[in-house]
Amino acid sequence: MTDRIYLSPPHMSGNEMKYIKEAFETNWIAPLGPNVNLFEKELATYSDVKGALVTSSGTAAIHLALATLRVGKGDTVFVSTFTFVASANPVLYLGAEPVFIDSEPDTWNMSPEALELALKEAKIRNRLPKAIVVVNLYGQSAKMDELNDIARRFAVPIVEDAAESLGSTYKHKKSGTLSEIGIYSFNGNKIITTSGGGALISNDEEIVNQARFLATQAKDKAPYYQHSQVGFNYRMSNVSAGIGRAQLEVLDQRVERRREIFDYYKQELNQLKGIHFMPELKQTTSNRWLTTLTIDLSEYRISPREFMLKMESVNIETRVLWKPLHMQPLFSDCQFYKHPLSSEVISEKLFETGLCLPSGTNMSETDQERVVEEMKKIFNSNRKPVYVFNWNKQKGMRAKVQRKTI
Numbered sequence: 001m002t003d004r005i006y007l008s009p010p011h012m013s014g015n016e017m018k019y020i021k022e023a024f025e026t027n028w029i030a031p032l033g034p035n036v037n038l039f040e041k042e043l044a045t046y047s048d049v050k051g052a053l054v055t056s057s058g059t060a061a062i063h064l065a066l067a068t069l070r071v072g073k074g075d076t077v078f079v080s081t082f083t084f085v086a087s088a089n090p091v092l093y094l095g096a097e098p099v100f101i102d103s104e105p106d107t108w109n110m111s112p113e114a115l116e117l118a119l120k121e122a123k124i125r126n127r128l129p130k131a132i133v134v135v136n137l138y139g140q141s142a143k144m145d146e147l148n149d150i151a152r153r154f155a156v157p158i159v160e161d162a163a164e165s166l167g168s169t170y171k172h173k174k175s176g177t178l179s180e181i182g183i184y185s186f187n188g189n190k191i192i193t194t195s196g197g198g199a200l201i202s203n204d205e206e207i208v209n210q211a212r213f214l215a216t217q218a219k220d221k222a223p224y225y226q227h228s229q230v231g232f233n234y235r236m237s238n239v240s241a242g243i244g245r246a247q248l249e250v251l252d253q254r255v256e257r258r259r260e261i262f263d264y265y266k267q268e269l270n271q272l273k274g275i276h277f278m279p280e281l282k283q284t285t286s287n288r289w290l291t292t293l294t295i296d297l298s299e300y301r302i303s304p305r306e307f308m309l310k311m312e313s314v315n316i317e318t319r320v321l322w323k324p325l326h327m328q329p330l331f332s333d334c335q336f337y338k339h340p341l342s343s344e345v346i347s348e349k350l351f352e353t354g355l356c357l358p359s360g361t362n363m364s365e366t367d368q369e370r371v372v373e374e375m376k377k378i379f380n381s382n383r384k385p386v387y388v389f390n391w392n393k394q395k396g397m398r399a400k401v402q403r404k405t406i
């Protein structure tokens with residue numbers, strides 16, 4: 001059996017042990033310590049924002065962001081529907097209710113038109129949301145200018161869920177810095193990792209300070225332990241932050257490599273009919289965290305789910321795209337606004353047709369050639385026969401001829 005090729009495994013830089021060793025040698029194994037402070041400073045510098053708070057997970061960072069914006073019982077929060085469940089779970093932690101917004105086809109992210117519709121209706125009913133969680137999926141930024149304009153008109157703050165888009169840019173700004181608050185994830189499968197962790201970033205230092213206060217058990221200023229509000233234990237540990245510092249040093253290299261991996265797939269598979277890669281919006285660069293594509297089901301008799309199983313049988317990990325949250329049993333009671341400029345529900349269509357390919361930066365060229373070869377085999381043997389009609393001179397009729405696969 002050949003070695004397994006994973007979707008997106010961790011990739012260490014080699015410097016991690018240096019910072020972890022420092023933590024051990026100085027006995028800063030207690031949660032906080034110098035690596036935490038330095039990682040926060042270095043991350044803020046990288047993203048060019050005033051403040052950063054590193055947390056135990058990306059989910060914790062979203063929870064803190066919404067808590068800082070005073071989301072509470074009975075409130076609503078608008079959330080991109082096409083995302084991982086962690087974008088919306090914190091809304092439930094706070095006793096609020098998510099309303100899901102569809103994708104648009106240019107970025108696969110939140111549709112500004114659907115958002116505007118949802119906000120107009122909410123305003124009429126006097127139920128404007130406390131916040132909007134906009135996700136940048138698979139590394140691609142949403143249409144942030146349009147979304148920000150609409151949100152500002154209704155005075156609703158945006159939390160940019162940049163868990164998958166660290167290192168991407170939107171009009172030369174770092175992804176995650178386009179709105180009031182941004183969040184990152186350093187989970188093991190993300191573009192860089194601390195084994196588990198996340199961050200909250202903002203240009204509003206008061207927001208970052210408030211999030212830091214809530215993340216450290218909400219201790220009042222008093223000579224003893226006094227608390228007047230609910231806090232959390234959400235800070236990143238000094239050991240994890242050591243890993244993060246070494247990973248941040250190679251982030252730009254990792255982005256470059258992921259983009260190369262994407263380019264290779266595109267070059268090799270683009271000539272197949274009915275295969276479409278995730279688009280990249282003008283004036284943005286995607287970190288191409290995962291290479292993703294859609295399969296035109298009128299051209300192939302294989303669904304992404306079947307495709308995934310076939311790849312699994314040759315020990316290659318692929319994955320279907322996120323199942324939209326408005327389709328999840330957990331959120332079956334929640335409202336949903338579809339993209340109004342299409343008869344189809346964009347996020348549902350993407351879910352039915354989309355696939356993620358192995359995109360780890362430590363994948364070798366031979367690995368990638370193997371993935372491509374297996375994919376070509378599967379696509380070619382599952383091409384739908386297409387009949388073309390050729391004029392048959394002798395018989396004076398059209399003869400049915402089956403098109404060959406390429």
Ligand SMILES: *Cc1c(COP(=O)(O)O)cnc(C)c1O
Pocket residue numbers: 057058059060083084086087135161163164184185186187196197198
């Ligand atoms: C990974 C991810 C998160 C959550 O991050 P964790 O660090 O795993 O808690 C949130 N949103 C999106 C879109 C993600 O992909």
